Amino acid sequence: MRLIIADDEGPARARLRGLVEEIGGVEVVADAGNGRQALLLCDELHPDVVLLDIRMPGMDGMEAARHMAGLEPAPAVIFTTAYSEHALAAFDAHAIDYLLKPVRKARLAQALAKAQRLTSVQLGAVARAAEGTVRHRTHISARHGGRIKLVEVTDVDYFQAGDKYVSVHYGGGELLIDEPLKALEEEFSQRFVRIHRGILAARDMITGLEKDSQGHYHVLLKDRHRLPVSRRHVSALRALVRAGRIGT
Amino acid sequence: MHLHDFVPASLHWSQRLGRAPGLVRTLRYLQCKTPNSKPGTGLCAPEPPRGSGSPKLSPISSDNPGRPPLQPGARSAGVKTPNGLPTMIVPNEHRPEGLYLPDFCNLRMVLAMVVAAELLAYVLSLSSAPGGAGRRWDGLIMTSLFVQWVALASIALLCACRRLMEGWRDTTTTTLYSFGLVLAVTVVVSEAAYWGGAYLGLFPMGEGGWHGGFLIRNLTISAIVTTVALRYFYVQFQLKKNIQAEAYARIQALQARVRPHFLFNSMNTIASLTRSDPALAEEVVEDLADLFRVNLADARTRVPLEEELALTRRYLHIEQLRLGARLTIEEHTSDAPRDAAIPMLTIQPLVENAVYHGIEPLPQGGVVRLEARRDGDGNIVITVANPQPPAEVIRRPGNRLALDNLRQRLGVHFGGRATLTVDDTTGRYVATLALPYEKAGS
Numbered sequence: 260m261r262l263i264i265a266d267d268e269g270p271a272r273a274r275l276r277g278l279v280e281e282i283g284g285v286e287v288v289a290d291a292g293n294g295r296q297a298l299l300l301c302d303e304l305h306p307d308v309v310l311l312d313i314r315m316p317g318m319d320g321m322e323a324a325r326h327m328a329g330l331e332p333a334p335a336v337i338f339t340t341a342y343s344e345h346a347l348a349a350f351d352a353h354a355i356d357y358l359l360k361p362v363r364k365a366r367l368a369q370a371l372a373k374a375q376r377l378t379s380v381q382l383g384a385v386a387r388a389a390e391g392t393v394r395h396r397t398h399i400s401a402r403h404g405g406r407i408k409l410v411e412v413t414d415v416d417y418f419q420a421g422d423k424y425v426s427v428h429y430g431g432g433e434l435l436i437d438e439p440l441k442a443l444e445e446e447f448s449q450r451f452v453r454i455h456r457g458i459l460a461a462r463d464m465i466t467g468l469e470k471d472s473q474g475h476y477h478v479l480l481k482d483r484h485r486l487p488v489s490r491r492h493v494s495a496l497r498a499l500v501r502a503g504r505i506g507t
Numbered sequence: 508m509h510l511h512d513f514v515p516a517s518l519h520w521s522q523r524l525g526r527a528p529g530l531v532r533t534l535r536y537l538q539c540k541t542p543n544s545k546p547g548t549g550l551c552a553p554e555p556p557r558g559s560g561s562p563k564l565s566p567i568s569s570d571n572p573g574r575p576p577l578q579p580g581a582r583s584a585g586v587k588t589p590n591g592l593p594t595m596i597v598p599n600e601h602r603p604e605g606l607y608l609p610d611f612c613n614l615r616m617v618l619a620m621v622v623a624a625e626l627l628a629y630v631l632s633l634s635s636a637p638g639g640a641g642r643r644w645d646g647l648i649m650t651s652l653f654v655q656w657v658a659l660a661s662i663a664l665l666c667a668c669r670r671l672m673e674g675w676r677d678t679t680t681t682t683l684y685s686f687g688l689v690l691a692v693t694v695v696v697s698e699a700a701y702w703g704g705a706y707l708g709l710f711p712m713g714e715g716g717w718h719g720g721f722l723i724r725n726l727t728i729s730a731i732v733t734t735v736a737l738r739y740f741y742v743q744f745q746l747k748k749n750i751q752a753e754a755y756a757r758i759q760a761l762q763a764r765v766r767p768h769f770l771f772n773s774m775n776t777i778a779s780l781t782r783s784d785p786a787l788a789e790e791v792v793e794d795l796a797d798l799f800r801v802n803l804a805d806a807r808t809r810v811p812l813e814e815e816l817a818l819t820r821r822y823l824h825i826e827q828l829r830l831g832a833r834l835t836i837e838e839h840t841s842d843a844p845r846d847a848a849i850p851m852l853t854i855q856p857l858v859e860n861a862v863y864h865g866i867e868p869l870p871q872g873g874v875v876r877l878e879a880r881r882d883g884d885g886n887i888v889i890t891v892a893n894p895q896p897p898a899e900v901i902r903r904p905g906n907r908l909a910l911d912n913l914r915q916r917l918g919v920h921f922g923g924r925a926t927l928t929v930d931d932t933t934g935r936y937v938a939t940l941a942l943p944y945e946k947a948g949s
Contacts, residue, residue: 267870268772269831274779293870314768317870341771360771361778413897 260285260375263304265297265320266312266339271360275310275339275367282368294323295398295409301327302407306334308374310358313340318397326400330407335374395446399427401436410434412450416464416480418443420457452505454478454496455489462505468496606673607744608685608737612666617659624658625651627732656696657729661689678741686733693729697722765802766863776829791828794821801851809920811947812879812887813845819855819877826862833872834862843879847887848947850920854879856909857891857938865893865936881944889940895931910938917942 262285266272272290279285288304291297294311295318301309309327313320324336338357355377356370398409414429424435425443444451444459451459460478467479468488476488478496488496499505609616631654632647665685675681701721773795780788801818823836854877861875873894882888910927917925917940925942 267833267867268776268829270776270779270783270828271772273783274775277779277782295870314867316868341775342767360775362775 260307260371261288261304262286262308262310262371263289263291263297263300263306263334264310265291265294265315265323266310267292267315268312271312271339275362278362278364278367279310279371281364282371285371294318294320298323298326298400298407298409301330301334305330305332308335308337308371310337310339313338313357322396322398325396326398326407326409329400329402335377337370337374395449399434399436401427401434403434408434412447415451415461416482416484417458417460417486418451452496452499454492455487458486460486462499465505468493468500606675606681607678607741608665608672608681609740609743610666610669611662612669617662620658620662621655623736624654628654631728653696653700653725656700657689657693660692660696664688664692682737682741685737686730689733690726690729693725694722697725765799766859769859769863772829773825776825780828787828791825794825797821798825798855801855804851808851809848809947810851811845812843812847812849815849815851815854816840816879818852819858822855822859823862823875830862830866830872833869834866835872835874837874837876838878840877840879843881843887843889844944846947847942848945849887849942850916853913853917853940854889854891856913857889857940860909860938861891861893861936865896868896869894882941885944887942887944889942890937891940892935892937895934895936 262279264272264275264279264287266275276287276290279287285308288306289300291300293315297309297311298318300306311320311324315323320338320340324338327334327336335355337355339360339362340357341360356373358366358370396412398411399415401408401410410427410429410431414431416428416430418440419426419428420440421435424437425440427434427436440457440459444453447459450461450463452462452465454460460480464480464482465478466481468476469479470476476490476493476496477485478488479485496505611617611620628651629647632643632650635646635650665688668684668688672681672684675684701718773791777788777791777795780791797818798821820838823834827834827836858875858877866872866875874892876890876892878888878890878892880888910929914927917927921942925940927941928939930937930939
């Protein structure tokens with residue numbers, strides 16, 4: 260079995276590596292210091308198992324696991340955490356396993372054995388069941404040319420629904436994802452506002468609201484882009500502009 | 508996945524810390540069951556009532572042999588966390604004030620009342636019956652019979668009314684109701700005794716005849732004894748409530764002061780270093796021990812500034828090992844008087860906050876700057892600065908709580924003369940603590 264260890268603390272990584280080596284039969288292919296790094300390494304190295312710390316800076320373990328579920332093949336995720344909090348109680352039904360730090364060698368061996376027994380089909384099912392345990396992602400992930408591509412949510416200007424996919428427009432270009440706009444709106448309601456039946460725009464990207472000669476409304480983005488506004492969203496947008504929540 | 512795999516670590520760490528001697532003593536008080544279960548302390552209340560939300564504390568030995576001590580309240584109160592683990596003792600917040608009476612339905616309580624009633628009968632017969640031993644003996648039997656009837660009937664009625672009383676919020680209603688109930692019982696039993704005695708030809712109290720006098724005398728004794736008993740129950744209840752509240756407050760204070768994540772991560776660091784660098788592991792254990800010693804000490808203690816700074820460095824030593832290059836520490840404290848008196852745990856929590864909220868959430872880490880100096884007015888000024896994570900990073904909860912806790916303690920020590928201010932407008936988070944300069948030990 261090939262394994263990646265993700266933990267933001269050096270001593271914690273060193274200890275896990277030591278334990279794994281003692282258990283044997285497992286090869287540690289990489290170390291990661293945060294969730295984002297772990298995810299990119301998974302995409303590159305296709306490990307069978309990831310030991311994933313839940314609390315990590317940047318992208319945390321929960322979110323990384325959610326993105327990992329979309330990988331092909333998906334690795335078996337074993338969470339490690341120093342202290343179980345309530346979120347974990349809700350989560351434990353879906354996790355392959357989770358270990359409390361300092362991790363016991365016997366428990367680690369047991370978890371690794373369990374991961375080995377699971378087929379990738381089962382893993383996918385577990386990972387899908389785990390979706391929804393993360394409240395707000397910090398990144399949007401999509402497959403692009405066979406590789407995983409990550410975009411920080413803060414870089415996204417707007418989401419636009421197309422025929423089959425939703426396109427993510429961000430500073431560096433455009434990306435297609437397979438998620439309904441409705442779900443995105445719910446997850447990122449703090450950051451994005453619905454301006455059109457098929458468009459979610461970042462609040463802090465909007466600089467103003469304007470009306471053209473035919474009576475159609477548009478929002479102006481910071482990068483001078485103009486996006487159409489549907490009639491039914493005009494009054495809500497006006498209220499936001501007036502409240503100073505957008506258009507600064 | 509078996510729940511019991513996680514139980515040990517999932518128990519709140521303060522439950523373990525509960526093994527500190529002071530806390531054990533406090534909790535032991537809570538476990539007392541009957542007045543005679545712990546002679547000498549005078550603190551053990553009678554069997555606590557069975558009211559909802561009131562932890563019915565049972566002796567660990569008989570009731571739950573398999574459990575470690577010090578979780579009796581949690582278990583018996585039936586309070587469970589979502590994952591089925593016992594929680595800490597919760598004070599009787601929900602128990603109505605009016606329900607200060609013990610549970611008279613409890614057999615042990617009935618027994619205690621029978622004994623008390625018998626003692627009362629003995630006192631009454633001693634005081635009222637002059638003459639020979641035989642007559643006194645007769646008097647005791649008759650008085651006992653009478654008093655026991657009154658006591659048992661009252662207990663039975665109070666037991667039956669318990670449901671009703673649970674709904675009452677104020678003490679007065681309960682008191683008046685119980686008082687009236689006992690007096691009514693006294694009247695009924697007196698009447699029965701009077702007419703029964705007259706019918707059988709033996710007058711109960713051995714004294715001659717006026718019906719009204721007999722009734723008034725019984726009612727007076729009954730009223731006095733009931734008043735004393737109710738007062739006793741009330742004081743017991745208050746005492747017990749205070750002890751519980753105190754224990755709870757103390758546990759909460761402990762929880763607020765040490766973050767479980769820090770404890771377990773430190774343990775993990777030690778576990779790791781034990782393999783790679785045993786000497787360093789030893790140092791970390793020593794640092795951790797010092798931190799906990801101080802955390803368990805009386806929070807009112809003042810120490811020289813030097814000592815608090817040393818403790819802060821111990822804490823940072825542990826964090827440095829854990830976070831590695833992500834944590835950079837800048838310390839400028841040489842200008843401050845080393846001997847300034849400062850409440851224990853004032854700087855360390857600020858630095859812990861800085862690491863927890865400012866460094867840990869950042870993948871690249873940052874600088875924590877600690878400064879101590881004297882200002883123009885001679886005050887000691889301590890500042891702790893850390894990077895402010897961007898708004899997109901989910902802010903960790905608990906900052907306000909730690910600061911409020913600290914402010915409260917500063918208020919206790921210095922009144923209004925110490926201030927703790929926070930400035931987060933510059934992109935960095937800067938906490939500034941200003942205290943009057945008082946020499947330690949004076």
